[in-house]
Amino acid sequence: MRFSLKIFIYLALLILLVICTAYVSILDSKVTNKLDGALWTVPAKVYARPLELAEGGRIHLDILKKELDILSYEKTKESPELPGEYSFTGNSISIYVRGFEKQKPSLFSLKFKEGKIESIKRKDGILIDLIQLEPLSIGGMYPIHLQDRILLNFSQVPEDLKEMILVVEDRDFFDHRGISLKSIARAFIKNTKSMGIQEGGSTITQQLAKSLFFSPEQTIRRKIKEALAAILIEIHYSKEEILLAYINDVFIAQSGKRAIHGFGLASQFFFGTTLKNLEIDQKALLVGMLKGPSLYSPVKNPKKAKERRNLVLTLLRNDFLLTQEEYVKFINKPIKAISPTYKSLSKYPSFNDLVTMDLKKNFKDRDLRTKGLKIITNLDPVIQNLLEDSVKETVLVLQKKYGDKLQDLEGAAIVIDSFSGEIKAVVGSTDPKTYGFNRSINALRPIGSLIKPFIYLSALQQFGKYNLSSLLDDSKLSVPLSGGQLWEPNNFDKKFHGMIPLHVALSESYNVATTRLGLDLGYSSVQKTFTELGIEKEISEYPSVFLGAFEMTPIEVIQAYQTIASGGFYSPLKAIRKVNSSDNKLFFSYPSKPEQRFRSEPIFLLKFILKQTFLRGTARGFPLKVIERWNTGGKTGTSDDQRDSWFVGYAGDYLMLVWLGFDDNRKSLLTGRSGALQVWKKFMSTLDPQASEVRKPSRIKYEWVDHGDGLLSGEKCKGSLLIPFISGTEPTFLPDNRKKCRINEESYASKVVKKIKEAVQERQ
Amino acid sequence: MKISKTHFIFLVFVCFFVSCASVSKKQTSFYDIEIQKFSSEIKLLLNDLDFLKSEVLKVNAKRPSIQRILLEADDYWRKGNLNQTNSVLERGLRIAKDESALYLRLAHLRIEQGLDKEASAFASRGLFNKDASAWELLLLKIYSEEN
Missing domain, CATH: 1.20.5 (Single alpha-helices involved in coiled-coils or other helix-helix interfaces)
Known part of the structure; x- marks a missing residue:
């Protein structure tokens, strides 16, 4: 037994x-x-574009201030002393930049003159030519557990931070082997005396083990497991490796569903800069937060956070890690953390949709959630905010004007760089901050008159047959359809206008003349132009297609107009600029891919008409000076029964498209002019882009022609207009009654100057 | 008022300098005439890509900020890092859209990458620059003809 x-x-x-x-x-x-590291996941982070500030560069001071506000820079009365501060006086601004890629944190003074940066000076007075602001963080590709961090290596961790952590969290760190009996005894005595849990006896290694493997519950069983894991960690790793793992892994804050881990991300999260740029008091604040991330949060409880920070500073002074003067200086500093706008999960849902779409073409989901990639996009946060405001505010004004009938009016808008096709801003709803149906990429709508420039471009490419003064027939038209029926298009004003010059037919958006032109050109010719513009769809062979009975999404339409706005160069639209690896090396690039799809001459002629839309057509009402400064052009569009209100127009380097309408396709009462154009106008009037001067194509020449019959005319003749032609295609017939007014009377002085010029040229 | 000998010599000098200035003007107008007429010569030049590249790399930017960017891009180019070269040049283009030096480099870079249509597009776009010099225009024309 x-x-x-x-x-x-x-x-x-x-x-x-x-x-x-x-x-x-x-x-x-x-x-x-x-x-x-196999299980340490660092999610990809998405950034807006970094703002470049170059000497001689064009930027309004107001726009720069908006950018600084978005980046949570703090305005100071005195000269800025810390990264993330700025001050301005008159036409100068001083910015202490936080640093990004090769741009080191430093103080710069920028002087402005006439909307341009006149000079950039360093703190020591040396003139420099280019600085870069760090880009706004606009979201990330988070793993299922939603932990976010920036991994640091040992050299990236400041020495004083390591000392601070050891003083506050584990003084005997270098003496114990994972668990410290001394600390446990000290905590036991203290907790027994106070009859509660006042102090934990956990070492840094135990805290790391807890953070990595266990839930926060306080049970004896879990404590034993934690101690066991701590001993194992100590067996496998050096003290330096353990401390670094702790610094990278410790939980510091919560932002919505996103958990902020590690000092690297915490520094960006609370101060918008890297750990190396932090002052002693800022580091002390972060170390102090370890005891209770929520309780000592500088955003939620600034008073408690200050008390805790000062306690850390006291410990540092007591250990002679701070002098008395430094101690006094730092404890008197206020608690400053950047506003929550900097750290939202994804600030711009519609843009985020585009980024995700692009990323999925080139990256595996797992790589995006684990490799710590940095995705630099083309989003311009100032333009994005302005676009969102323009859509929201205009819709409110329209709702006020039209009442209940526009109650659920929806909208979409996109802004791109005309030449490169870089997407600067996207709005997919009248409530742009919410996730949901993104109309900018998913709303398939009839495009109405936005189709007309494509048809006229087909005509202008046949420059032996059509020029801007070619006469088009805008009289009643009956087109027999396949079922024996007749289709009779009408103009918006319900009138027919007889024979009219081509440029008038488009700038006034006449339907009948356009249908005749389309039928004359033929479906295949128009389809060819569509394809060259980047439209991947086939057009149906029925005549109403020439009036916009053709469905496209806003992003497809703006791609087609990009080719026109850029002068004939097709560039695929792109939301992402580049993807950097976690150590900031170029990992994947999204280069521009321009392709000249059209000769510059027909595009120049088409753009002349699109400018007429602003001068005397459906977008009239802008001051001439503004039209010239922006070098603008555009087209309104209204679908059948006013179900869709469209406007697309370029100004300076920007091309912008707006759509307004209802999701259920009901009548909106809005035309392109009364609806979408108003959003465009509000946006561009605030941005006020300046167009740079460009050379006209060498084969373009201007000629005075009559507005009505398109024949030659003169500057002094009534109803005449100076319009461009491809050399050799201009009208040659000059009616007798215009011969006199075509000859311009010159002053005696101008005749003398002309004679002298001729004489000089002869001598050469 | 009598014209002295000194005054006469001074006038002769003034006339000489004025005529010099007008001669240089005439050289500019030489390039401004229809460049298509030189197509056969252009085709010859195109065959010598090394010569073209050396000429392109000599073209400087007008702005100091862009010149700094060109130096950085050229450095990557020498090291054979074409993606990074492109990234830096496109950064320059975002800062200034009217610098011929950028369009020329991007055009040649695209040729090295075997992307002839893009090379031609960059050069053709560069031809719109109002401030491009005659030599820059000629080089851009060569690349735009490549397609």
Whole structure:
């Protein structure tokens, strides 16, 4: 009996030993896997474009101030002393930039003159030519557990931060082997005296083990597991490696569903800069928060955060890590953390949709959620905010004007760089901050008159047959359809206008003349132009297609207009600029891919007409000076029964498209002019882009022609207009009654100057 | 008022300098005439890409900020890092759209990358620059003809 009991005990002990060994080896494998980085996931981060400030560069001071506000820079009365501060006086602004890529944190003074940066000076007065502001963080590709961090290596962690952590969290860190009996005894005595939990005896290694593997519950069983894992960590890793893992992994804050881990991200999250740029008091604040991230949050509880920070500073002074003067200086500093706008998960849902779409073409989902990639997009946050405001405010004004009938009016708008096709801003709803149906990429709508420039471009390419003064027939038209029926298009004003010049037919958006032109050109010719413009759809062979009975999404329409706005150069639209690896090396690039799809001459002629839309057509009402400064052009569009209100127009380097309408396709009462154009107008009037001067194509010449019959005319003749032609295609017939007014009377002085010029040219 | 000998010599000098200035003007107008007429010569030049590249790399920017960017791009180019070269040049283009030096480099870079249509597009776009010099226009024309 005694023998069998002995065997039983031995057997039980053996089984226990096997279980313990198995458990320890599983735990050991977990520890090494996690700490070797295999399980440490660093999600990709998405950034807006960094703002470049170049000497001589054009930027309004107001726009720069908006950018600084978005980046949570703090305005100071005195000269800025810390990264993230700025001050301005008159036409100068001083910015202490936070640093990004090769741009080091430093103080710069910028002087403005006539909407341009006149000079950029460093703190020491040396003139420099280019600085870069750090880009706004606009979201990330988070893993399922939603932990976010920036991994640091040992050299990126300031020495004083390491000392601070050890003083506050684990003084005996370099003396113990994972667990510290001394700390446990000290905590036990203190907790017994106070009859509660006043102090934890956990070492940094235990805290790391807890953070990596266990839930925050306080049980004896979990404490034992934690201690075991701590011992295993100490066996496998050096003290430096353990401290670095702690610095990268410790939980510091919560932002919505996103958990902020590690000092690297915490520094960006609370101060908008890297750890190396932080002052002692800022580091002390972060170290102080370890005890209670929510309780000592500088955003939620600035008073408690200050008390805790000052306690950390006191400990540092007591350990002679701070002098008395430094201590006094730092404890008197106010608590400053950047506003929450900097750290939202994804500020711009519609733009984020485009980024995700682009990323999925080139990256695996797992890579995006684990490799710590940095995705630099083309989003311009100032333009994005302005676009959102323009859509929201205009819709409110329209709702006020038209009442209940526009109650659920929806909208979409996109702004791009005309030449490069870079997407600067996107709005997919009248409530742009919410996720949901993104109309900018998904709303398939009839485009109405926005189709007309494509048809006229087809005509202008046949420059032997059509020029701007070619006469088109805008009289009643009946087109027999396949079922024996007749289709009779009408103009918006319900009138027919007889024979009219081509440029008038488009700038006034006449339907009948356009249908005749389309039928004359033929479907295949128009389809060819569509394809060259980047429209991938086939057009149906029925005449109403020439009036816009053709469905496209806003992003497809703006792609087609990009080719026109840029002078004939097709560039695929792109939301992403480049993807950097976690160590800031170029990992994947999205280069521009321009392709000249049209000769510059027909595009120049078409753009002349699109400018007429602003001068005397459906977008009239802008001051001439503004039209010239923006070098603008555009087209309104209204679909059947006013179900869709469109406007697309370029100004300076920007091309912008707006759509307004209802999701259920009901009548909106709005035309392109009364609806979408108003959003465009509000946006561009605030942005006020300046167009740079460009050379006209060498084969273009101007000629005075009559507005009505398109024949030659003169500057002094009534109803005449100076319009461009491709050399050799201009009209040649000059009616007798215009011969006199075509000859311009010159002053005596101008005749003398002309004679002198001729004489000089002859001598040369 | 009598004209002295000194005054006469001074006038002769003034006339000489004025005529010099007008001669240089005439050289500019030489390039401004229809460049298509030189198509055969252009085709010859195109065959010598090394010569073209050396000429392109000599073209400087007008703005100091862009010149700095060109130096950085040229450095990557020398090291054979074409993606990074492109990234830096496109950064320059975002800062200033009227620098011929950028369009020329991007055009040649695209040829090295085997993207002839893009090379031609960059050069053709560069031809719109109002401030491009005659030599820059000629080079841009060569690349725009490549397609």
